[in-house]
Amino acid sequence: MHDVIVAGAGPVGLFTANELALAGCSVLVLERDQDPHPPLKELPLGLRGLNAGSAETFYRRGLLQAAMKASGADPQKVGAEPEAVEAPDPRELSHFAGMTLDAADVDTAVLPYRLPSPAMEGFMTSLDAVTTVLAEQASALGVEIVRDAPVTAVGQDDESVVVTAGGQQYRAQYLVGCDGGRSAVRQLAGFDFVGTDPLFTGYVAKVTFADPDRLPMGFNLTETGMFLRTPLEGHLGMMDFDGGTFDRSKPLTREHLQSVLRRVSGTDVTLDEVHLASGFTDRAMQVTTYRNGRVLLAGDAAHIHSPLGGQGLNLGIGDAMNLGWKLAATLHGTAPEGLLDTYTTERHPIGAAILDWSRAQVATMDPGPNAPALRRLVHDLLRTTDGTTHVYRRTSGLFHHYDLGESHPLVGSSGPDFCFEDGTRLGELLQTGHGVVLDFTADQALRPTAQQWQGRIQYATGPVRNSLGFTALLVRPDGVVAWAREHVPPPAEFENAAARWFGAMNR
Numbered sequence: 001m002h003d004v005i006v007a008g009a010g011p012v013g014l015f016t017a018n019e020l021a022l023a024g025c026s027v028l029v030l031e032r033d034q035d036p037h038p039p040l041k042e043l044p045l046g047l048r049g050l051n052a053g054s055a056e057t058f059y060r061r062g063l064l065q066a067a068m069k070a071s072g073a074d075p076q077k078v079g080a081e082p083e084a085v086e087a088p089d090p091r092e093l094s095h096f097a098g099m100t101l102d103a104a105d106v107d108t109a110v111l112p113y114r115l116p117s118p119a120m121e122g123f124m125t126s127l128d129a130v131t132t133v134l135a136e137q138a139s140a141l142g143v144e145i146v147r148d149a150p151v152t153a154v155g156q157d158d159e160s161v162v163v164t165a166g167g168q169q170y171r172a173q174y175l176v177g178c179d180g181g182r183s184a185v186r187q188l189a190g191f192d193f194v195g196t197d198p199l200f201t202g203y204v205a206k207v208t209f210a211d212p213d214r215l216p217m218g219f220n221l222t223e224t225g226m227f228l229r230t231p232l233e234g235h236l237g238m239m240d241f242d243g244g245t246f247d248r249s250k251p252l253t254r255e256h257l258q259s260v261l262r263r264v265s266g267t268d269v270t271l272d273e274v275h276l277a278s279g280f281t282d283r284a285m286q287v288t289t290y291r292n293g294r295v296l297l298a299g300d301a302a303h304i305h306s307p308l309g310g311q312g313l314n315l316g317i318g319d320a321m322n323l324g325w326k327l328a329a330t331l332h333g334t335a336p337e338g339l340l341d342t343y344t345t346e347r348h349p350i351g352a353a354i355l356d357w358s359r360a361q362v363a364t365m366d367p368g369p370n371a372p373a374l375r376r377l378v379h380d381l382l383r384t385t386d387g388t389t390h391v392y393r394r395t396s397g398l399f400h401h402y403d404l405g406e407s408h409p410l411v412g413s414s415g416p417d418f419c420f421e422d423g424t425r426l427g428e429l430l431q432t433g434h435g436v437v438l439d440f441t442a443d444q445a446l447r448p449t450a451q452q453w454q455g456r457i458q459y460a461t462g463p464v465r466n467s468l469g470f471t472a473l474l475v476r477p478d479g480v481v482a483w484a485r486e487h488v489p490p491p492a493e494f495e496n497a498a499a500r501w502f503g504a505m506n507r
């Protein structure tokens with residue numbers, strides 16, 4: 001029997017499996033598809049790929065350089081010296097409903113806790129690049145992957161879960177469903193999935209145009225929908241406000257795509273050939289809880305929404321990073337009471353906010369009579385510093401905040417990449433998958449107490465390049481600050497924080 005079965009070897013399933021294996025759990029991944037490299041996965045992920053928050057997550061597991069290389073990133077950016085970068089300045093910005101923003105308009109004064117890091121910005125990628133890097137890590141960590149094994153039945157009792165896949169039965173202590181937007185695990189384990197119906201059918205395709213000059217490049221909003229052309233040859237995106245009624249189980253023919261393109265572009269453009277195509281909608285749904293007994297969900301299995309603004313994978317990677325260490329601690333018997341349920345309480349609101357973000361974009365793009373007025377209003381707001389800064393906060397993935405019941409604004413947020421004088425960074429310390437206590441006090445006040453959590457929390461001390469005024473911080477394995485002090489703290493304060501997140505001390 002394995003500790004955990006993960007359903008789905010997509011990016012979120014592999015990331016989750018690797019987190020668990022890094023923490024010493026035995027993991028079996030059951031994947032529906034035989035081929036790990038289907039051609040559709042090679043299409044670039046929208047306009048944005050992974051955001052800075054996901055880049056930071058990959059960095060904290062030692063995967064950033066490999067992921068950037070696999071994604072074809074500019075080699076000069078791979079492993080660039082972070083101190084060469086103007087500290088907290090954002091270097092990439094998203095768009096809102098196709099309205100782009102200028103990074104120079106972000107007010108960095110409202111973002112006081114950023115330090116230079118190798119992960120200051122996101123990068124364009126594809127599902128294939130991400131899953132290839134994660135599958136290599138899975139193999140190094142001893143994760144077992146069975147392909148051609150679609151999950152078709154799930155049962156659970158007080159002790160274990162039983163999963164049927166590819167005609168075989170598998171047993172484990174927990175099951176994590178990472179099997180995508182049409183998740184079988186979600187249905188079989190009886191999760192409630194609620195939200196809003198779609199307004200459009202969207203398409204991404206790689207095509208050959210007979211007359212490419214008829215279609216302008218970029219994001220083109222029209223009276224009937226939207227079409228997008230990127231500099232990548234033959235890449236096309238479209239939104240057709242048909243109420244999401246197109247039957248996506250049908251093959252996407254050249255004739256259908258051409259007729260949609262003609263309608264949304266208002267041209268008589270011709271498609272010579274369709275090489276690859278996939279459809280989606282803006283249906284926005286989320287499970288009401290991410291855990292049902294011994295079954296948990298992560299990624300698109302837990303939430304779906306339109307890809308506008310490119311947030312889905314980022315959200316799923318965040319789920320995996322949040323869940324892995326908590327489930328591992330639960331399996332090892334070290335987790336404090338209720339730790340596993342904080343997965344839902346922390347991640348559900350982040351997912352709900354992203355669903356709303358995508359709904360708001362659809363509302364401003366709707367071809368109805370009121371959307372143009374809304375669009376003009378949003379456009380004006382985006383030309384202000386506050387507006388641009390707000391979008392940066394919402395889309396960069398660096399500023400998600402969990403309410404951990406502590407008043408310091410950094411607690412519940414991603415830890416700044418503190419760098420010791422010897423060059424060791426917080427992000428590198430986190431690569432072990434353990435928590436980290438950063439003790440910047442002159443006499444190493446927390447050392448004896450921190451040693452009581454050896455094996456779960458690493459102790460790091462020494463002169464630091466920029467402490468941002470902190471004397472001590474406790475950082476969870478997912479990089480989130482659990483406790484922070486700006487005065488020399490009594491060790492008992494640290495002890496309470498450590499016990500709250502890492503359980504009873506070693507005796």
Ligand SMILES: Cc1cc2nc3c(=O)[nH]c(=O)nc-3n(C[C@H](O)[C@H](O)[C@H](O)COP(=O)(O)OP(=O)(O)OC[C@H]3O[C@@H](n4cnc5c(N)ncnc54)[C@H](O)[C@@H]3O)c2cc1C
Pocket residue numbers: 007008009010011012013030031032033045046047048049050127149150151152178179180181183184185204280298299300301307309310311312313314315316
């Ligand atoms: C056009 C488009 C552009 C996008 N652009 C971006 C972007 O720029 N940035 C971003 O962050 N997100 C983007 N997304 C969203 C992103 O692709 C998804 O959120 C992401 O792929 C979700 O990962 P996942 O692992 O949860 O699910 P998936 O990638 O769907 O993986 C699920 C895996 O489970 C397997 N599976 C399915 N059923 C079963 C079963 N019964 N048993 C076992 N295995 C099963 C599947 O074969 C698959 O391998 C985009 C999406 C689209 C459609």
